[in-house]
Amino acid sequence: MAPPMILSTIGSVAGAASAAGSLSAITLSSxxxxxxxxxxxxxxxxxxxxxxxxxxxxxMSQNAAIARRxxxxxxxxxxxxxxxxxxxxxxxxxxxxxxxxxxxNxxxxxxxxxxxxxxxxxxxxxxxxGEQVAGYGFSGVQMVGTPLVVEADSEFMAEANEANILALxxxxxxxxxxQATLQNYKAGIEAGRFRSGAAETIRQGTxxxxxxxxxxxxxxxxxxxxxTAGFIGAGTTILGGAGQLRAIEQFGTPITIGGFP
Numbered sequence: 001m002a003p004p005m006i007l008s009t010i011g012s013v014a015g016a017a018s019a020a021g022s023l024s025a026i027t028l029s030s031x032x033x034x035x036x037x038x039x040x041x042x043x044x045x046x047x048x049x050x051x052x053x054x055x056x057x058x059x060m061s062q063n064a065a066i067a068r069r070x071x072x073x074x075x076x077x078x079x080x081x082x083x084x085x086x087x088x089x090x091x092x093x094x095x096x097x098x099x100x101x102x103x104x105n106x107x108x109x110x111x112x113x114x115x116x117x118x119x120x121x122x123x124x125x126x127x128x129x130g131e132q133v134a135g136y137g138f139s140g141v142q143m144v145g146t147p148l149v150v151e152a153d154s155e156f157m158a159e160a161n162e163a164n165i166l167a168l169x170x171x172x173x174x175x176x177x178x179q180a181t182l183q184n185y186k187a188g189i190e191a192g193r194f195r196s197g198a199a200e201t202i203r204q205g206t207x208x209x210x211x212x213x214x215x216x217x218x219x220x221x222x223x224x225x226x227x228t229a230g231f232i233g234a235g236t237t238i239l240g241g242a243g244q245l246r247a248i249e250q251f252g253t254p255i256t257i258g259g260f261p
Contacts, residue, residue, distance in 0.1 A: 042241025046234035053230020060223035064216040071212035078205020082198035089194035096187025100180035107176035114169020118162045125158030 042237055046237040046241075049233040049237060050230045053226050053233070057223040057227040057230070060219045060226060064219035064223065067212045067216035067219060071209040071216070074208040074212065075205050078201050078208075082201045082205075085194045085198035085201065089191035089198070092187045092190040092194065096183045099183045103176045103180035103183065107173035107180075110169050110172035110176060114166050114172070117169070118165045121161050121165055122158065125154070125161070129154055129158075
């Protein structure tokens with residue numbers, strides 16, 4: 001049975017009982033009928049107030065549950081997105097480390113290549129000087145004067161060529177290492193950007209979750225206050241109905257309550 005019907009029945013019975021026990025100025029049947037009607041009206045009004053308050057409180061409680069669920073979803077989404085950004089940051093660092101290692105290998109290869117070319121040039125220079133000395137000897141030219149100058153010049157040029165080959169190799173290796181350093185620097189910036197985004201995502205998710213949790217708390221409080229107000233309103237209505245019955249008993253005049261005689 002719905003609360004209004006229960007309170008209506010209780011009101012009717014209470015009204016009739018009160019009438020039977022305190023009748024003084026009007027007939028028993030007339031006063032009992034009027035008291036029963038007033039009690040029914042009061043009971044319906046009080047029950048309606050309680051039912052409306054409970055329905056509103058139920059909606060508020062449901063809104064609170066939805067807000068808590070949304071808070072959890074917000075935080076979970078933020079954690080997932082932050083994890084994705086952290087993965088991207090690590091990938092950027094790993095790719096940069098790989099590329100840097102490749103460039104370092106290129107630098108080492110450039111140094112080794114320059115050393116090989118230097119050794120080859122040194123062998124060629126020695127062979128050329130040997131051929132020159134042999135040519136002078138075959139021609140009967142003594143290794144004095146101009147031949148010595150030519151040999152010294154050839155040796156100087158050979159050493160300069162070797163130094164130039166090594167310098168070019170070192171320069172090439174330096175370029176590769178500079179590129180590796182730049183790769184790591186760019187990767188650090190990119191990874192930092194990803195991690196900053198992850199931290200901001202967590203922060204925003206936390207703020208949104210806290211706001212929804214606070215909203216849920218407000219809805220819970222409002223639901224409790226609404227339910228309490230419904231009970232208080234119903235009690236006030238019942239007390240008012242009792243006052244109406246007392247007035248009927250004293251003055252014998254039915255008084256209108258919420259549209260009901």
